[in-house]
Amino acid sequence: MMDGTMTMPVGAPLQDAEPMTTWQAPEAPATNPLAPLLRAMRGRWPAWFALSLVLGGALGAAGFLSGTKTYESQAVLRVYPKEAGILYNSGDDSVLKTFDSFVKAETAFANSPDVMSRAAETLRADFPELTAEMTDSDLRQSVAVKRSDTLIVLDTKSKNAAFAAAKLRAVTDAYLSLKSEADGRQMRMRSSELTRREAELLEALRGLDRRILEIGREYGSFAIAKAHSEKIAQIDALSSRKAEVERTLTSMRQNDGQASADMNDEHILRATLLDRGLADINIELARQEAGLATLLERYTESSRQVRDKRAEIAILERAMADRRNQIQVLGQTGALTDQSDAGDEDNIDTIAALLAKVAGELEEARQEARALNAQRVELDFLEEERSETRRMLDDTRAALDVIRVESRKTSPGLTDVMSPAVTPDEPAEDSAKMQAAMGFVGGGMVASLLVLGLGLGSRRLRWSDEMNLATMGVDPLAVLTGDPDSDGARLAPEIDRLRTTLQLVPARSTSPAGSGRSLAMLRTGEGGETALAHALAESFSRTDLSVALLHVDPAQHEATANGSYHVETAFGDACSEMSLPELRRRIAEMTARHDVVLIDGGSLQQTTSASLVASAADYAIVELRRGEDKQAARATLERVSNRCPQGIGAVFTRAKRRDPGLSQAW
Numbered sequence: 080m081m082d083g084t085m086t087m088p089v090g091a092p093l094q095d096a097e098p099m100t101t102w103q104a105p106e107a108p109a110t111n112p113l114a115p116l117l118r119a120m121r122g123r124w125p126a127w128f129a130l131s132l133v134l135g136g137a138l139g140a141a142g143f144l145s146g147t148k149t150y151e152s153q154a155v156l157r158v159y160p161k162e163a164g165i166l167y168n169s170g171d172d173s174v175l176k177t178f179d180s181f182v183k184a185e186t187a188f189a190n191s192p193d194v195m196s197r198a199a200e201t202l203r204a205d206f207p208e209l210t211a212e213m214t215d216s217d218l219r220q221s222v223a224v225k226r227s228d229t230l231i232v233l234d235t236k237s238k239n240a241a242f243a244a245a246k247l248r249a250v251t252d253a254y255l256s257l258k259s260e261a262d263g264r265q266m267r268m269r270s271s272e273l274t275r276r277e278a279e280l281l282e283a284l285r286g287l288d289r290r291i292l293e294i295g296r297e298y299g300s301f302a303i304a305k306a307h308s309e310k311i312a313q314i315d316a317l318s319s320r321k322a323e324v325e326r327t328l329t330s331m332r333q334n335d336g337q338a339s340a341d342m343n344d345e346h347i348l349r350a351t352l353l354d355r356g357l358a359d360i361n362i363e364l365a366r367q368e369a370g371l372a373t374l375l376e377r378y379t380e381s382s383r384q385v386r387d388k389r390a391e392i393a394i395l396e397r398a399m400a401d402r403r404n405q406i407q408v409l410g411q412t413g414a415l416t417d418q419s420d421a422g423d424e425d426n427i428d429t430i431a432a433l434l435a436k437v438a439g440e441l442e443e444a445r446q447e448a449r450a451l452n453a454q455r456v457e458l459d460f461l462e463e464e465r466s467e468t469r470r471m472l473d474d475t476r477a478a479l480d481v482i483r484v485e486s487r488k489t490s491p492g493l494t495d496v497m498s499p500a501v502t503p504d505e506p507a508e509d510s511a512k513m514q515a516a517m518g519f520v521g522g523g524m525v526a527s528l529l530v531l532g533l534g535l536g537s538r539r540l541r542w543s544d545e546m547n548l549a550t551m552g553v554d555p556l557a558v559l560t561g562d563p564d565s566d567g568a569r570l571a572p573e574i575d576r577l578r579t580t581l582q583l584v585p586a587r588s589t590s591p592a593g594s595g596r597s598l599a600m601l602r603t604g605e606g607g608e609t610a611l612a613h614a615l616a617e618s619f620s621r622t623d624l625s626v627a628l629l630h631v632d633p634a635q636h637e638a639t640a641n642g643s644y645h646v647e648t649a650f651g652d653a654c655s656e657m658s659l660p661e662l663r664r665r666i667a668e669m670t671a672r673h674d675v676v677l678i679d680g681g682s683l684q685q686t687t688s689a690s691l692v693a694s695a696a697d698y699a700i701v702e703l704r705r706g707e708d709k710q711a712a713r714a715t716l717e718r719v720s721n722r723c724p725q726g727i728g729a730v731f732t733r734a735k736r737r738d739p740g741l742s743q744a745w
Contacts, residue, residue, distance in 0.1 A: 131527070157230055189231055543703075
């Protein structure tokens with residue numbers, strides 16, 4: 080009787096039994112989250128490998144054929160300062176900041192929509208097929224514009240090598256042309272107002288020239304000034320002559336036409352005054368000639384100051400000549416000696432006629448002098464206006480020259496193409512290899528998903544560790560590589576190891592001391608008799624134990640009895656009419672006569688008495704076969720485990736040689 084350890088009845092031979100060891104219930108394995116996945120893939124790795132090769136090869140070939148080559152082209156613009164040594168100048172940070180801001184602005188302008196729009200127009204004209212659906216935004220996104228210190232680096236990629244270089248050339252050309260146009264607009268904007276003013280001043284100058292020609296005619300301002308000065312001298316002479324004639328006429332009329340001695344004194348006084356005036360004019364002439372000499376040292380002969388001074392000197396010379404002439408006339412007419420032979424009346428009439436003539440000449444000279452003076456004043460005004468207009472025109476032109484020169488220096492730096500874009504010979508990226516690798520990996524992943532899904536979704540029991548027997552309170556007893564129904568002889572060593580394991584299982588029944596042990600042999604799947612029960616009965620009988628095999632299913636009457644153990648086929652008919660206490664009593668009677676009582680209960684899914692047998696026996700042994708419905712087997716084990724408090728063990732049959740249960744103790 081078994082108590083703590085399963086021992087054979089007293090006097091039972093153990094010559095074929097393996098050494099006995101203390102029975103230890105198997106510990107529940109540690110939970111591994113990857114265990115279900117690895118278990119699902121177990122045994123399917125060759126299929127996965129083959130499917131991965133097929134799918135990976137197909138997808139890899141498709142990826143390689145659909146792969147593309149990408150060509151990369153690069154262009155570099157250099158921005159350098161106009162001021163020499165600016166980059167190494169540490170004395171004025173504002174200059175460096177200004178240049179740095181200029182470089183940033185140029186980088187932003189190279190990536191501006193205006194530049195990209197003009198570049199896109201050029202590309203559409205040169206590559207109509209490649210740019211049929213390309214927008215300005217697409218071009219801007221395909222061209223990377225970055226700043227590197229004082230360099231502007233443009234980079235682009237394209238499936239067409241020539242198109243990659245053409246994109247950068249179009250962008251750089253558009254950038255340089257728009258920059259040149261912007262500089263031109265800036266210069267024109269600054270110089271437009273001065274240009275308009277220049278045209279206005281030039282037209283005003285030409286109008287003044289025409290007006291001066293109309294007024295001065297063929298004489299010019301110098302000749303008019305000279306004529307006016309001469310006319311003034313003539314007026315002075317005529318005024319003096321008129322005054323003299325008037326005084327003479329008045330004196331003659333007061334003295335009844337007779338010239339008195341006082342008249343001679345008057346003529347002498349007049350001559351004396353003329354002589355004094357001549358002396359004063361001579362002194363003034365000398366002073367003016369000295370001033371002329373001073374002007375000639377500072378100005379040229381054609382300057383206005385020299386011309387005016389010479390005109391004044393000429394006037395003084397004519398005045399001197401007029402006074403000499405008057406003194407000569409007084410002497411010739413006998414006014415100084417009073418030797419006139421004409422009659423008194425004739426003298427008065429003559430003097431009156433002379434007075435009228437002198438008065439007429441004086442009035443005419445005055446009118447001519449006023450006309451000449453008006454022309455001179457207007458010409459002087461026009462000359463001053465012309466000089467001022469000419470000065471303003473010169474200043475305007477000078478300002479325009481300054482703007483044209485400074486327009487080239489409005490920005491602190493210049494930009495030129497340091498490295499133009501070239502057509503690449505080799506692709507920068509070849510996606511054919513990458514897509515082939517991705518296709519191969521993708522094929523392996525698809526194969527993994529298919530095989531893994533097939534394994535996880537399978538409803539059939541394939542491996543002995545799929546049921547997690549320890550968690551259900553079921554003792555894993557043995558794993559058999561064959562089917563006891565057909566491979567009984569070959570499985571004899573494995574059946575003997577199972578028998579030894581059963582002998583080591585602790586007895587948990589309340590059977591009286593000295594009685595045998597009852598073992599219920601059950602199946603979770605469909606089928607008739609349990610061949611495992613016969614094989615186990617033979618193994619127990621080879622140890623010289625008294626063994627009885629009881630059949631519950633009436634269909635098992637055809638089983639061949641073995642002389643080494645007792646077989647009772649009528650137990651099933653009685654079992655169908657018994658209650659559980661009666662069944663236990665009947666089994667106790669059998670264990671009193673035999674050392675080991677094996678009760679073949681058959682399929683738990685087909686017979687109702689199998690559950691009763693499991694509840695009445697000391698220990699239940701359930702056969703799990705590979706290929707059975709996993710869910711049904713689990714449900715059956717859980718139901719039997721609840722009805723068999725004495726203990727339940729499982730034997731996995733038809734296992735593959737790679738089953739993990741073969742390498743560990745069940």
